[in-house]
Amino acid sequence: MASTQHANLHIDAALTNWAQEYTGQDDNLIGLQLAPAIPVGKRSDKYWVHGAEKYELVETARAPGAQYGEVKWAKSSDSYFCEGHGLKAIVPDEDMKNADVEVDPAKDALSVPLSMMKLAEEKAIADLAFSTAEFTQTSALAAADRWDVDTSDIIDQVDDAKATVRGKVGREPNVMAVGYDVFRELRKRAEIRKVIFGLNAAEQMPTEAQVAEALGLEKLLVGRAVYYSAANTFTNIWGKFAFIGCVESNATSRSIAPMKSFGWTGEGPRYATRGPVWDDDTKSWKWYVDDYRDLKKASLYAAYLYSTVVS
Numbered sequence: 001m002a003s004t005q006h007a008n009l010h011i012d013a014a015l016t017n018w019a020q021e022y023t024g025q026d027d028n029l030i031g032l033q034l035a036p037a038i039p040v041g042k043r044s045d046k047y048w049v050h051g052a053e054k055y056e057l058v059e060t061a062r063a064p065g066a067q068y069g070e071v072k073w074a075k076s077s078d079s080y081f082c083e084g085h086g087l088k089a090i091v092p093d094e095d096m097k098n099a100d101v102e103v104d105p106a107k108d109a110l111s112v113p114l115s116m117m118k119l120a121e122e123k124a125i126a127d128l129a130f131s132t133a134e135f136t137q138t139s140a141l142a143a144a145d146r147w148d149v150d151t152s153d154i155i156d157q158v159d160d161a162k163a164t165v166r167g168k169v170g171r172e173p174n175v176m177a178v179g180y181d182v183f184r185e186l187r188k189r190a191e192i193r194k195v196i197f198g199l200n201a202a203e204q205m206p207t208e209a210q211v212a213e214a215l216g217l218e219k220l221l222v223g224r225a226v227y228y229s230a231a232n233t234f235t236n237i238w239g240k241f242a243f244i245g246c247v248e249s250n251a252t253s254r255s256i257a258p259m260k261s262f263g264w265t266g267e268g269p270r271y272a273t274r275g276p277v278w279d280d281d282t283k284s285w286k287w288y289v290d291d292y293r294d295l296k297k298a299s300l301y302a303a304y305l306y307s308t309v310v311s
Helices: 013-021 093-098 105-129 154-169 180-186 190-197 208-214
Strands: 037-040 044-048 077-081 083-092 138-140 175-179 219-223 226-230 233-236 242-245 259-264 272-279 284-297 303-307
Touching (some): 037 044, 077 284, 083 105, 093 284, 105 259, 105 272, 154 303, 175 180, 180 208, 190 208
Parallel strands (some): 037 259, 138 303, 175 219
Antiparallel strands (some): 044 077, 083 284, 226 233, 272 284
């Protein structure tokens, strides 16, 4: 039977800090910018849902001696439960002892489950964001209206989506999320380049920030993350849709956002690392990565979804 050195069953602060900073595909991940992370102290609880009471027009005039007008604030709520996610990395003792000074077997081994867990979260956010069953303010673009053909009007389509969301939540969308294939077409389009570079468009490709400004948005998020789907084949996590949403920068349980990612901090920060733990049966050291989260659709009306915007 394998024995465990229980003294080593603790959160490794150094490796946990490294896990927070570890890049891997981090530069390609956009999910938590679209579904803001909300740290919570309880694994399950209720959270407040944004109400419209601040936008109501009421009579505020008051005569001397008259009663003050009374206002009511919304108490709408929903619930979350942060499901546990975890993987482990195993390093044989022989590899640890044989490693060169500049090699860190623990970090090398941990980079694999850490990347897998972050990629799984990204995929979950992408699947929710690009689901027409979940976000039903949506339009399926006909072939002639898609963003890879000259007959479409991207700027008007994005503007229409922004107006729809504004009419529902009182705030104009500030973010659009697209996949890599969509961004490739966006930056080629003459109407986009004309707004950015003028009539005599330079022979250069606009940046994400420039395309966002041309569309009247604060930010364009381009999902470049991929996963290994078959031999010698990598598949995009973010597909050929466009998600236009209002995501307030000061993320709280009551702020406006189409999605939120609640993360339980009761057992340490996100992607906390425990170990090393010794296993006699395999003569190996083990490190564990833990995360507790719940991805919620927080506001149906805070987003507009265009499906299949490129062929």
